[in-house]
Amino acid sequence: QQQVKQSPQSLIVQKGGISIINCAYENTAFDYFPWYQQFPGKGPALLIAIRPDVSEKKEGRFTISFNKSAKQFSLHIMDSQPGDSATYFCAASEAFQGAQKLVFGQGTRLTINP
Amino acid sequence: NAGVTQTPKFRVLKTGQSMTLLCAQDMNHEYMYWYRQDPGMGLRLIHYSVGEGTTAKGEVPDGYNVSRLKKQNFLLGLESAAPSQTSVYFCASSFGQGHNYGYTFGSGTRLTVV
Numbered sequence: 001q002q003q004v005k006q007s008p009q010s011l012i013v014q015k016g017g018i019s020i021i022n023c024a025y026e027n028t029a030f031d032y033f034p035w036y037q038q039f040p041g042k043g044p045a046l047l048i049a050i051r052p053d054v055s056e057k058k059e060g061r062f063t064i065s066f067n068k069s070a071k072q073f074s075l076h077i078m079d080s081q082p083g084d085s086a087t088y089f090c091a092a093s094e095a096f097q098g099a100q101k102l103v104f105g106q107g108t109r110l111t112i113n114p
Numbered sequence: 115n116a117g118v119t120q121t122p123k124f125r126v127l128k129t130g131q132s133m134t135l136l137c138a139q140d141m142n143h144e145y146m147y148w149y150r151q152d153p154g155m156g157l158r159l160i161h162y163s164v165g166e167g168t169t170a171k172g173e174v175p176d177g178y179n180v181s182r183l184k185k186q187n188f189l190l191g192l193e194s195a196a197p198s199q200t201s202v203y204f205c206a207s208s209f210g211q212g213h214n215y216g217y218t219f220g221s222g223t224r225l226t227v228v
Binding site: 046102103105107 | 118145147149154155156157158159162164170172173204206208216217219220221222
C-alpha cells in the first residue's frame with residue numbers, strides 16, 4: 001500500500017515553463033513533507049521541505065503548495081531549466097520510535113526541453 | 115567532505131550467494147537508514163538504526179539483515195540473494211529527531227541477482 005501517491009510518473013516541459021508535480025497522502029500523523037531531487041547515478045538530495053502548518057514555501061524557483069484539508073501537496077518549478085531535468089520524489093515523515101522515518105512517493109522523471 | 119559513502123557501487127550476484135553492502139558516514143549522524151529503489155516504487159525503507167548497536171525493521175525487511183557495530187557504519191547483508199532483490203540500494207543518515215535536518219544519501223549500490 002503506497003502511503004504517498006505521486007503523479008505524474010513522467011513530465012516533459014519546455015524551457016521557461018512551469019513544472020508541477022503532485023502528491024497525496026492518507027496518514028494524518030505525517031508532520032513533515034520534503035521534496036528530493038535525484039540526478040542519474042546519484043543519491044536523492046533534499047530540495048525543499050514544508051511543515052503542515054504552512055500553506056506555501058518558496059525557495060528561489062521552487063515552491064511547495066500544501067493543502068492540509070485535502071491531504072495534498074505539490075512542487076512547482078518556475079522558469080524550468082534544462083538543468084532541472086531529474087527525478088523528483090515527494091516524501092512524508094512521522095516520528096516513530098525516536099526516528100524520523102521518510103515514506104517516499106513513486107517519483108517523477110522531469111525532462112526540460114531546451 | 116565525503117558525507118555518506120557506499121561500497122561497492124555495482125555488484126552481480128548469483129541466486130543463493132551472500133554479500134554485504136557497506137555504508138559509512140563521517141558527519142557524526144545518529145540515525146542511519148537503508149532504502150531500496152525500484153522503478154515505479156520510489157524508495158522503500160528496509161531497515162534503520164537510531165544509534166550504535168540498535169537496528170529496527172522498516173517497510174520491506176524480509177531477506178535482509180543489518181548491523182550497526184560502530185556509529186559511523188551501517189551494514190546491509192543478503193544471506194541468500196534472490197532475483198527479487200535486484201535493485202538500487204541507498205544508504206542515508208540524519209542527525210535524528212527534529213526535522214531541521216534532512217537525510218543525506220549515498221550514491222547507491224546497483225545490485226543485480228541472476
